[in-house]
Amino acid sequence: MKKYLFNRISISSKNIQILFFVCLSFASISSAFGQQTKVKGKVIDSKTNEAIPFVNIIVVGTKQGIQTDINGNYTLSIQDPQATKIQFSSISYKTETKTFKRDVSQTISVKLVPQSQNIAEVTVKAKKDKYRNKDNPAVVLIRKVIAHRDENRKEGLDFYQYEKYEKIQLNLNNIDEEYKNKKMFKNFQFIFDNLDTSRTTGNVSLPLYLKETVGDVYFRKNPKEEKVYIKGEKKIGLDQYIDNNGIASYINRLYEDVNIYDNNISLLTNQFISPISNLSPTFYRFVILDTLQFQNMKCVNLGFSPRNPTDFAFVGNMYISLDSNFSVRKVKLGVPRSINLNFVNELLVEQEFAPVEDNKLMLTKDEISIDFGFSKKENKRGILGKRSVSFRNYVLNKPIDNSVFKPIQKNVLMDMALNKGEDFWANARHQGLNSVEKGIYLMSDSIQKVPAFKRFMTVAGLVLFGYKDFGDFEIGPANAFYSFNPVEGFRLRFGGRTMAKLNPKLYLETYAAYGFKDERWKGYLGVTYNLGKNSIYEFPNNYLRVSYQDEVRIPGQELQFIQEDNVLLSFKRGVNDKMTYNKIFRLDYRHESRSGISYELGYKNLTQEAAGSLKFDRYASGSTTTDGQIISDKDLTSSEVSINLKFAPNEQFYQGKNYRIPIINKYPIFQLRYSLGISNFLKGDYNYHNLTFRANKRFFVSPIGYTDITAEAGKIFGTVPYPLLMIHRANQSYSYQLESYNLMNFLEFASDKYAALFVDHYFNGFIFNKLPLIKKLKLREVITFKGLWGSISDNNLPQNNLSLYRFPQAADGTILTNSLANGPYMEASVGVSNIFKIFRIDLVKRLSYLDNPNVSEYGIRGRFKFDF
Numbered sequence: 001m002k003k004y005l006f007n008r009i010s011i012s013s014k015n016i017q018i019l020f021f022v023c024l025s026f027a028s029i030s031s032a033f034g035q036q037t038k039v040k041g042k043v044i045d046s047k048t049n050e051a052i053p054f055v056n057i058i059v060v061g062t063k064q065g066i067q068t069d070i071n072g073n074y075t076l077s078i079q080d081p082q083a084t085k086i087q088f089s090s091i092s093y094k095t096e097t098k099t100f101k102r103d104v105s106q107t108i109s110v111k112l113v114p115q116s117q118n119i120a121e122v123t124v125k126a127k128k129d130k131y132r133n134k135d136n137p138a139v140v141l142i143r144k145v146i147a148h149r150d151e152n153r154k155e156g157l158d159f160y161q162y163e164k165y166e167k168i169q170l171n172l173n174n175i176d177e178e179y180k181n182k183k184m185f186k187n188f189q190f191i192f193d194n195l196d197t198s199r200t201t202g203n204v205s206l207p208l209y210l211k212e213t214v215g216d217v218y219f220r221k222n223p224k225e226e227k228v229y230i231k232g233e234k235k236i237g238l239d240q241y242i243d244n245n246g247i248a249s250y251i252n253r254l255y256e257d258v259n260i261y262d263n264n265i266s267l268l269t270n271q272f273i274s275p276i277s278n279l280s281p282t283f284y285r286f287v288i289l290d291t292l293q294f295q296n297m298k299c300v301n302l303g304f305s306p307r308n309p310t311d312f313a314f315v316g317n318m319y320i321s322l323d324s325n326f327s328v329r330k331v332k333l334g335v336p337r338s339i340n341l342n343f344v345n346e347l348l349v350e351q352e353f354a355p356v357e358d359n360k361l362m363l364t365k366d367e368i369s370i371d372f373g374f375s376k377k378e379n380k381r382g383i384l385g386k387r388s389v390s391f392r393n394y395v396l397n398k399p400i401d402n403s404v405f406k407p408i409q410k411n412v413l414m415d416m417a418l419n420k421g422e423d424f425w426a427n428a429r430h431q432g433l434n435s436v437e438k439g440i441y442l443m444s445d446s447i448q449k450v451p452a453f454k455r456f457m458t459v460a461g462l463v464l465f466g467y468k469d470f471g472d473f474e475i476g477p478a479n480a481f482y483s484f485n486p487v488e489g490f491r492l493r494f495g496g497r498t499m500a501k502l503n504p505k506l507y508l509e510t511y512a513a514y515g516f517k518d519e520r521w522k523g524y525l526g527v528t529y530n531l532g533k534n535s536i537y538e539f540p541n542n543y544l545r546v547s548y549q550d551e552v553r554i555p556g557q558e559l560q561f562i563q564e565d566n567v568l569l570s571f572k573r574g575v576n577d578k579m580t581y582n583k584i585f586r587l588d589y590r591h592e593s594r595s596g597i598s599y600e601l602g603y604k605n606l607t608q609e610a611a612g613s614l615k616f617d618r619y620a621s622g623s624t625t626t627d628g629q630i631i632s633d634k635d636l637t638s639s640e641v642s643i644n645l646k647f648a649p650n651e652q653f654y655q656g657k658n659y660r661i662p663i664i665n666k667y668p669i670f671q672l673r674y675s676l677g678i679s680n681f682l683k684g685d686y687n688y689h690n691l692t693f694r695a696n697k698r699f700f701v702s703p704i705g706y707t708d709i710t711a712e713a714g715k716i717f718g719t720v721p722y723p724l725l726m727i728h729r730a731n732q733s734y735s736y737q738l739e740s741y742n743l744m745n746f747l748e749f750a751s752d753k754y755a756a757l758f759v760d761h762y763f764n765g766f767i768f769n770k771l772p773l774i775k776k777l778k779l780r781e782v783i784t785f786k787g788l789w790g791s792i793s794d795n796n797l798p799q800n801n802l803s804l805y806r807f808p809q810a811a812d813g814t815i816l817t818n819s820l821a822n823g824p825y826m827e828a829s830v831g832v833s834n835i836f837k838i839f840r841i842d843l844v845k846r847l848s849y850l851d852n853p854n855v856s857e858y859g860i861r862g863r864f865k866f867d868f
Contacts, residue, residue, distance in 0.1 A: 037078035038105040043068050043088060046111035052090060053303075053315060053334065055112070060085040060097065069346055071315075071337050078102070088112060092289065131285050131307075138286035138302060144326040145276050152327040153261035154219075154362055159400050161218045162362070163393045164228070165430040168251055169437070170209040173371070173384040208383070210440040211235035211251070214428040215411075218404050225405040229412045232420040232428055236440055253652055253663050254868070255368055255387040258349050260318075260331055264702040266666075268344065268370070268868040270764065271702040272312045272335075275304045276328070283313055283703060291322070294329050295354055298322045309336040310769030311703050316349075327361050329353055340765035340778050342837045342868050345382065346371040356394045363391060390430040408595035410650050472502035480511075486577035487552055487612040489517025495524070500535045507536055515552070518611070520581070524549040539653070540592035549584045552611060554746050556727040572732040574854055576746055577612035578808055580723070596651055600644040605682050608723050609635040614747075616723075619802040633805070636723055639684025642675040664708070668697040677718070688718030705763040710739060716752040719795045721805040722817060725750040728788060728825075736831075736842050736861035741786055743827050743846040743859050747808055747817050751790030754820070759785045765834070782831035782840065792819040814853050825849055833865055840865045 043055045051072025058065040059076070062083055068074045076086065081102065089095040093112035100106060133139045150156055215230040256266045263277040273283050283306060290301040299319040306313035318331040333349035335341065352365035366389040373382025420428075467476035475496040483491050495511020507528040514521050525548050532542030554576060585605040592598040610616045616636060620629040647670045652663040670693075677688040692714035700706045714726055728751065730744040731737045739758055763781040768774050797819075798804045807817035831842035844859045 037100065037102050038075070039078065039086065039100050039108055040073070040075040040105075041107050041109040043072045043074070043090075043110045043112060045093075046113045049111075052093070052112060054317060054332065055088055055090045055093075058087045058089075059083045060087050069334065069348065071334075071346075133281050136286065138288045139281050141288070141300060141302060141320060141326070142276065142280060142284075142286050142304075145320055145328065146278060146280070148326045149261050149276060152325060152361060153259070154360075155221070155224075155261075157219070157360070158221045158397055159219065160362075160397070161216065161393075161395045161400060162391050164213075164215055164217050164389060164391055165428070166213045166387065166389045168209070168211045168255060168387045169385070169440075170251075171384045171386075172208055173382055208440075209236055209251075210437055212425070212429070218400050220400055220405065227405055227407065227410060227412060229404075229414055230417050231414055232424055233413070233417050234420065234425065251385075253665070254370070255385070258333075258351065258366070258368065260328055260333075260351060264700060265314075265333075266700075267347070267349075267368075268341065269663075270312055270341070270868065271700040271706065272314060273703050275314055275316070275318065275331075275333075280304075283307055283311060289317060292319070294319050297329060299329055306336065308770065309338045310340060310765065310775055312339065312764065313703065314349075327353070329361070338775075340769055340775075340780065340834070342778070342834065343372050343382075344370060344868060345373045357396045360396055362394055362396075365390070392430060408597065408649065411594075413594065467496075469499075471499070473498045485552075485579075486575075487518055487579045488515025488520075491515050500537075504535065505530045513551075518552075522551045524551065540594055540598070541590050542592065543590055545586070545588045545590070547584075547586045547588075549582070549586075551584075552579050552581050554579050555614075555723065556730045556746050556748075557740075573734065573856070573859075574732055574745060576732050578614035578747055579611040580614065581609040581611050583607040583609075596647055596649040598646045598648070600642075602642045602644075603640070604642070605637070605639050605684070607635050607637045607683075614808060615806075616721075617806045618721075618798075618804060619806075621803075630806075636721065636805075637683045637685050638677055638724055639679075639682045640675045640677045640690075642673065644671065644673045646671045664698050666698060666700065668695060670695050677720070677724070686718065686720050686724060688716055688720050688724065690714070690716050701761075704766045705761060707762075708758075708760045710756075710758040712754075712756040714751075714754055716796075719801065719804070720752075722750050722796075722798075722807055723805070725752055725792065725796065726754055726790070728754070728756075728790070734861060736829075736840065736844075736863040741788065741825065741827060742829070742842075742844050742861050743856055744825065745816075745852075745854060748852060748855075749788070749790070749820055749825060750792065750807075750817055751820060752793050752796050754788065754790030756789070757785075757787045762833070778834055778837070779832050780834040782829075782833050782842070784829045784831070784842070786827050788820065788825040790820040792821075810853060816853065818849070818852065823848060829861075834867070838864055838866050 043052045043057075044050060045052055051068075053068055053072060055068040055072070055074075056065060057067065057074055057076060059078055059080060060083065062080045064076075064079055064083075066074060066076055078100070084102070085097055085099050086108070087095060087097045088110050090112060092114060094115050096110050096112060098108050098110065100108060154160055212232070212234045213230060214232045215228045217226065217228050219226045254268050258265050258267065260274060260276060262274055263279070264271045265274050266272075273279060275284055277283075284304045285307055287303045288300055289303045292299055292301060299321055301317055302320050303317045305315045313335075314333040315336055316332040316334050319329040321327045321329055330352045331350070333347075335344070335347045337345075341347075346369070348367075348369045350365065350367045351363060353361040354364040356362045368385075368387040370385045371382055372385060426432075467474040467478070473496055475494075480493050480495075483493070485491065491513060493511055493513035495509070497509035498507055500507075507530065509526045509528075510524060512521065512523040526545060527547070528536055528543050528545040530536050530543050532540070536543045555578070583606070586602065587604075588600060588602040590598070590600045610632075616633040617630050618633065620631050648667070650665065650667045651669065652665055653661060672694075673690075673692045675690040677686050677690070678684050679687045692712065694710070694712045696708070696710035698706055698708050716725065727747060728744065728749045729737075729740040730746045730748060731740040731742045732746055736742060738760065761783050763783075765775075765778065765780045767781050768777070768779045794800050796804065798806050807815050809815055826847040827844060828847060829842040829844040831840055833840035835841065840863045842861045842863075844861055846855065846857050846859075849855070850857055
């Protein structure tokens with residue numbers, strides 16, 4: 001069993017995403033619609049057949065118009081019943097006019113003919129066969145922008161502060177009559193009373209989710225600090241079925257702040273090369289499109305696109321001021337459709353900068369729109385997400401009191417921020433909500449009262465998360481009801497837990513399991529007393545827990561976010577019948593804070609009984625290795641107190657009702673644990689000290705992906721038998737485990753001091769995207785290395801201390817547990833991920849200790865992995 005309750009459920013990030021979209025698609029409001037004239041199509045260059053972004057499209061004789069997106073596509077709903085023509089125009093192209101039919105949907109695609117033009121003070125050269133940076137005025141201009149980047153970015157100021165209002169909205173788009181009439185909506189048609197119809201595209205969408213945040217932002221340059229004091233936060237609530245805080249954290253991870261002046265820009269958990277990065281002339285093509293007046297400043301409209309359309313880079317344009325600052329005044333960013341992104345059909349970032357105090361340019365408009373979908377075909381339903389941010393009350397270069405920067409966490413949630421009334425929001429919003437947005441809050445309450453919705457969410461929770469919700473308590477997890485292993489044989493398990501609705505201060509969890517081969521009952525009972533203001537399943541935790549467990553386990557098997565009795569992990573390679581029956585009494589206190597600092601205090605009494613073919617054999621007192629007088633102990637008891645410290649600044653995770661899955665970001669995580677074993681205390685057999693340290697961090701290496709690095713080290717002080725040594729994490733299942741050794745056998749290596757290194761590099765398709773045919777599969781490359789260094793002190797070797805248990809042996813007497821005296825254990829793998837967008841498969845090679853018994857040099861392992 002995992003150490004904490006939230007680690008004891010089997011769940012994948014794929015399930016999180018599915019439930020996220022399924023649940024949100026019901027928390028909605030809507031509007032009626034009628035017959036329309038709808039025109040869609042694509043605009044391309046007549047010579048190159050390449051898409052032309054940002055083409056102006058106007059309904060002739062009206063004020064209605066739009067632009068093509070970054071892939072040259074457009075969709076236009078004609079509102080004037082008398083209009084019959086649309087006009088296509090773009091700098092450097094001849095204008096085209098097309099006639100359309102009224103009251104029908106139609107496709108009109110256009111090929112624009114290029115033409116050379118002379119624009120004041122800017123020379124536009126005819127297109128050459130081969131793009132070059134040399135003598136390219138667009139590249140000369142972007143290099144000037146790069147050279148002035150540090151002085152133009154707001155982080156160049158000594159201090160600044162402002163108020164920030166953020167609104168994130170998700171809509172289910174392309175709603176039609178057929179969808180509305182589906183049986184699943186039979187009992188709650190009222191959600192379609194006010195659908196949101198885009199005035200430019202004509203697409204009808206169903207609002208799903210709305211979150212508003214308002215806060216004060218403070219920055220100082222030296223020492224560099226930025227704090228956000230959140231004064232108010234409001235979002236729709238489906239807390240009975242899903243974790244709104246977890247979903248909010250995931251959405252925030254997708255919609256990160258975009259700083260055009262950074263070298264790399266984080267979006268959708270990936271990093272993109274900025275068009276004004278130091279490396280941008282290497283990875284981008286630049287072209288001067290136009291000169292114009294913007295905010296009373298003469299600007300160049302500079303277009304850009306990636307040299308390789310599969311790289312994580314942007315397509316778009318920016319307005320560059322023609323003064324000594326060469327600052328960005330406006331920018332549009334999109335991504336090519338050929339980029340290796342999952343479930344993202346379109347992405348558009350729009351930002352504008354305007355002078356505030358002392359004519360210093362600051363961000364005044366910031367919008368991100370993302371069209372999520374399972375299919376890239378037009379008019380397919382998907383999720384349309386939009387993040388809008390506005391700014392006011394700028395104060396520049398005025399010193400800020402040091403006390404503002406004292407909190408360790410970047411985002412400080414102020415008291416009562418989650419409980420602000422309508423009077424507060426009426427003043428706090430930089431712009432009011434429209435009628436559709438107001439209805440989302442009303443619908444989130446109303447829809448939960450509909451019986452059909454309750455039934456749907458109950459079934460969804462059972463299928464995706466494995467628990468059946470009965471309100472005050474839940475039964476599950478379903479994937480652990482059945483499993484098998486060599487010791488227990490066929491195993492059945494049944495359990496459940498109480499929820500906060502029954503008692504917000506007291507929580508109970510229990511299960512019972514029975515093995516039909518060993519004919520033994522196992523079980524667990526845990527009682528948690530909540531010392532915090534929120535549920536124990538919400539961050540930050542503050543609780544006291546007492547628990548008792550009687551269970552079987554494989555020494556050295558440690559799984560991440562998965563239960564060991566998960567039926568899918570019952571299938572293992574080789575022999576794995578060396579287990580222990582564990583009787584564990586625990587008393588734990590856990591305290592977390594939003595500062596990123598947490599600690600745990602605990603007491604554990606563990607009795608291990610050898611099971612299967614495992615033996616606790618030792619030489620009888622007074623005997624020698626030649627005498628062969630061996631006795632077998634039934635069990636071993638350890639009694640220890642521990643303290644665990646963790647520092648995780650700006651940690652993000654998806655936390656459900658009783659599990660937690662980290663959302664990895666750029667910040668490191670450090671953990672330090674100390675355990676003290678005490679003999680003659682509650683039957684403890686040994687005195688020892690156990691100290692371990694762990695650190696992990698993600699390094700973004702744009703444009704070639706990112707690298708996850710984890711380092712560990714530990715040491716045991718004292719004399720202990722091998723069950724109390726560090727038995728290194730092995731994996732004999734066919735599932736690829738990130739921080740276990742996938743070709744190491746259970747109990748193969750043990751140490752009393754060790755150091756370990758895990759390195760995983762994800763190329764995100766950087767290589768495959770450049771290979772013909774293969775790039776269409778959207779596959780991604782992964783390489784890993786795992787190294788383990790360690791040793792066992794002379795006093796902990798059974799041959800030197802006959803009172804210790806002998807290392808496990810095979811039937812022929814071969815010793816199966818070893819120290820790492822002959823160098824490090826190493827394995828490496830190459831993998832292909834994003835297979836069908838959800839699966840990863842690795843070829844793993846073991847690099848050392850190939851002569852150990854029953855080892856495999858190569859292995860194929862698989863893992864479900866869901867990414868954008």
